[in-house]
Amino acid sequence: MKFHVRKEELKSKLDIIRKSRSMTKSVSDDMGSILLIKANAEEKSLKFYSSNFYIWSSSSIIVTDINDTEIFDVELSGEIHLNGPNFIDFISTFPDESIITFEIEESNDNTSLSAKCKKIKGTKKVNFFKIEANDFDPNPPVEDRKSFVISCEKLLKAVESVEYASDVNENRQHLFGILTEFYPTTGNIACCATDTIRIVSYDELGIEKVSEEPIVLSPIKASFINAIKTMNNKEDVTIEVGETQTILRQKNQWHSVPNVNKSLNDEFPNWREIFKKYSEEVKTSFFINKNSVSECLRSAKLASHTKYGVRASFNCSEKTIKFAADNIDDGSIVKSLYEEVETIEDIQGEETDYSILFIVDILTEIVSNLPGNTIIFDIINESKALLIRCEDPAIRIIISTIQ
Numbered sequence: 001m002k003f004h005v006r007k008e009e010l011k012s013k014l015d016i017i018r019k020s021r022s023m024t025k026s027v028s029d030d031m032g033s034i035l036l037i038k039a040n041a042e043e044k045s046l047k048f049y050s051s052n053f054y055i056w057s058s059s060s061i062i063v064t065d066i067n068d069t070e071i072f073d074v075e076l077s078g079e080i081h082l083n084g085p086n087f088i089d090f091i092s093t094f095p096d097e098s099i100i101t102f103e104i105e106e107s108n109d110n111t112s113l114s115a116k117c118k119k120i121k122g123t124k125k126v127n128f129f130k131i132e133a134n135d136f137d138p139n140p141p142v143e144d145r146k147s148f149v150i151s152c153e154k155l156l157k158a159v160e161s162v163e164y165a166s167d168v169n170e171n172r173q174h175l176f177g178i179l180t181e182f183y184p185t186t187g188n189i190a191c192c193a194t195d196t197i198r199i200v201s202y203d204e205l206g207i208e209k210v211s212e213e214p215i216v217l218s219p220i221k222a223s224f225i226n227a228i229k230t231m232n233n234k235e236d237v238t239i240e241v242g243e244t245q246t247i248l249r250q251k252n253q254w255h256s257v258p259n260v261n262k263s264l265n266d267e268f269p270n271w272r273e274i275f276k277k278y279s280e281e282v283k284t285s286f287f288i289n290k291n292s293v294s295e296c297l298r299s300a301k302l303a304s305h306t307k308y309g310v311r312a313s314f315n316c317s318e319k320t321i322k323f324a325a326d327n328i329d330d331g332s333i334v335k336s337l338y339e340e341v342e343t344i345e346d347i348q349g350e351e352t353d354y355s356i357l358f359i360v361d362i363l364t365e366i367v368s369n370l371p372g373n374t375i376i377f378d379i380i381n382e383s384k385a386l387l388i389r390c391e392d393p394a395i396r397i398i399i400s401t402i403q
Helices: 007-019 084-091 152-164 221-227 271-280 292-302 360-369
Strands: 002-006 034-040 047-049 056-062 072-076 076-082 098-107 113-116 125-129 146-151 179-183 188-194 196-202 215-217 236-241 245-251 253-258 282-289 312-316 320-326 332-341 344-349 354-358 374-380 385-390 397-402
Touching: 002 007, 007 056, 007 084, 007 236, 007 397, 034 072, 034 084, 076 084, 076 113, 076 125, 084 125, 084 320, 146 152, 146 282, 146 360, 152 196, 152 221, 152 236, 196 271, 215 236, 221 245, 221 253, 221 374, 236 374, 245 385, 271 282, 271 385, 271 397, 282 292, 292 320, 292 360, 292 374, 312 344
Parallel strands: none
Antiparallel strands: 002 072, 002 098, 034 047, 034 076, 047 056, 056 253, 098 113, 113 125, 146 236, 179 188, 179 215, 188 196, 196 397, 236 245, 245 253, 282 344, 282 374, 312 320, 312 354, 320 332, 374 385, 385 397
């Protein structure tokens, strides 16, 4: 095997592998740190594969994409298994814009890949010894899959709108993932995540579900997001949904990430029905400046205690909201510097005053993740929960209150 490639081209493809987290850096986990390199002189292609047997990833360089054989070319076909993290670290030691030549070297004791780079003075060279990896399979499990194509930018927006609400409690694994629904006929997408305290949804369809059955996937959150972020968000991505794995494909790269166990996924709450029910119970809606709420919560958080949270008092006649936090030292009410929101833009529905207690960290995180300048607090009957909306009609949130 022999090929040469410019450092920047090589590094960009290896970064795709690295960012997908399909390789471990653990010295003790040799199989999980393997990088398989395949060079094909006939196709003029260079392909990289990695897997920790949980996530699979692949990226490639093809000479027709670069259209410059001085920057990239394959002279002799071949393949080799190397320690991936060490190989990636080594590439970074070469100077920028350098052309690196790689060649398999055979000896009586081992097979290695040598790398050299012509410089002003001398040649830089190192050997990467071959790892015996007969059990290494660069491809994910074979299974029946449903496939669809979607804009990568659209998918990333939907996932990032809900990811922060996904559960991190290992005892509730059915809530680990991001439940994602794709509607082939309309091309719409819906995502939902919850940690039982809040439910966050991104739903292009609105509350009402369309008649067609969606393709449903629920990949593990971190793996799914890492894979999406390695891709070009200006291009479409093909998604193949299997029982155990979800594969994302784009030009010259693909990733296979694990799904939440199907039996566990059945325990995910019926979020559409929950949002529909709560929306019908809304009594009053407050349209508020987001920055003002953020300032109030930031100050109230300094004096609050997780057990008690922060109390929001909604006053319709004065058109104000006051935030107060319970002090952990003496139990007295501490008013923050920015306790009063004076920029309520509108009030719709019943003009009733409300006093609601929240977990301040949860409410602060929700507000900080909402786009736009205006947020809408929908007060639900008996104040058992709060429905939150924003300028993007696709985003809806339900947060439980402290009773």
